[in-house]
């Protein structure tokens with residue numbers, strides 16, 4: 001549903017109708033008031049000075065005999081005009097300073113954040129009075145003072161909101177897509193923070209009205225002969241006990257208008273509220289023309305990859321792997337072993353302040369430490385499809401954007417391709433569904449849409465990081481089948497990250513086992529059951545439930561815990577949990593070296609192949625029934 005549709009819907013609610021009536025009434029009074037009652041409000045009548053309420057003068061008269069009711073009505077235009085001008089300054093300033101840290105480079109962003117932090121520490125009222133004095137007494141000085149005083153708290157709010165959106169996967173995906181700063185702000189950041197920002201703007205308008213009236217009341221705002229509600233309040237306050245209605249009327253006008261502003265904010269925010277979804281993501285990166293991969297067909301070449309953080313954590317400690325054209329490789333390991341960071345290092349998505357170093361990190365022959373992967377050659381599918389889809393954009397728009405940005409394709413052409421790709425990933429009624437936003441999709445459909453997004457270009461490698469973990473077991477199989485199909489049809493290679501050996505065994509040809517930031521074994525899937533040589537791989541296999549697992553026995557678990565990412569012990573990281581470890585294992589770390597004809601292992605005491613039939617057969621892909629049995 002478009003914003004206009006949601007706004008129409010919100011306006012039909014009781015709050016919406018009240019807000020609409022209030023806005024219409026204010027607009028009417030502001031437009032027609034000075035025209036109809038202007039002469040009455042200005043007419044001096046020395047014969048009727050300081051009169052109380054009567055039929056001729058509903059709220060009485062002032063010290064020049066002017067009709068107070070007419071003056072309150074006429075003052076509406078100036079009061080609203082000044083309030084809206086100050087609010088516009090405040091909101092614009094808040095948006096500019098609030099979004100800046102997310103799009104500027106890190107140092108400039110920090111300066112802006114620090115400046116806002118300093119400004120916000122001044123009490124608001126003092127800040128207004130200080131600025132009003134700086135800009136001079138008068139309406140324009142007061143507009144600037146009130147507007148600028150609103151900037152620091154607004155900017156802090158926008159900064160916080162932007163930071164949460166900027167950390168999402170769809171923004172990361174857009175960033176490596178090469179989406180420009182302006183587009184990033186208008187398409188990805190602002191639409192997703194619109195709801196709280198609109199509420200803030202409405203509250204700010206109400207606050208501005210009060211602040212403005214306060215300044216005029218203090219004699220720092222509007223100056224005679226001009227008048228707004230604040231000035232009228234000031235004029236009548238000393239007669240509060242003689243003619244209370246004359247003093248209260250401008251105050252009541254301020255309160256009622258503030259209520260209308262608040263209602264308007266609620267309606268706008270309601271219309272901007274994205275129905276909260278769930279999402280995963282696809283990322284593809286920009287770059288020049290394709291370069292052939294290495295002649296031996298190696299697409300991704302990684303040697304001694306290290307990812308570290310300034311706090312001393314070193315979650316990836318020398319991972320080495322290679323992926324050849326069209327190959328499907330599974331990367332398995334316990335939670336925290338560094339699988340995701342390895343994938344993020346390839347895509348250039350390691351979160352700040354993580355440091356990525358490597359002996360070699362090449363994709364299509366291109367050094368990834370120096371340049372980004374080419375165009376749409378690399379597609380990423382993340383775990384949570386909702387986090388990688390922008391909740392404020394239709395799914396079709398998000399897919400089209402990939403080719404609009406990369407191939408400068410016309411919108412209509414990009415849209416046709418988006419619908420086609422959604423159809424390819426079996427989204428039913430794709431033409432209609434493309435116009436919907438992600439919340440209207442089921443979890444499985446979202447993940448399929450994310451895979452479709454990866455297919456908008458010409459991916460040579462798809463990195464799927466736990467793509468089925470967030471999904472219901474019944475749709476896991478569909479998504480895995482789809483990944484396999486996509487790979488066969490597009491010829492792309494697949495790096496499938498999972499903590500679940502069964503999933504990897506069902507989809508991949510080769511398995512890499514990761515432990516404490518290193519690859520400890522690399523072997524064909526067919527060898528998993530009987531020929532795994534690393535004790536850790538054997539233990540992982542032993543922990544996989546199968547259809548023949550005795551339900552009355554507890555599943556095998558690996559005793560002990562993996563080392564923490566800041567652990568500095570020398571030797572094999574698995575030594576403390578390994579039944580075969582000796583002194584050498586505890587002091588020297590083994591390298592990943594060839595083992596047999598088709599495998600590599602990092603172990604001083606690789607195990608000999610298990611006797612035929614004694615290995616734990618890995619079930620193809622755990623489906624709903626197996627999982628239920630396993631957990632029963």
Ligand SMILES: Nc1ncnc2c1ncn2[C@@H]1O[C@H](COP(=O)(O)OP(=O)(O)OP(=O)(O)O)[C@@H](O)[C@H]1O
Nearest residue numbers: 309313315334335336337338339340341342351565
């Ligand atoms: N942004 C970060 N800052 C500091 N440490 C981090 C950060 N991201 C990850 N780590 C550390 O790196 C370790 C490995 O993280 P990673 O996400 O790569 O593990 P994983 O094997 O993918 O595990 P999981 O299956 O749970 O996602 C984590 O345990 C954490 O200690």
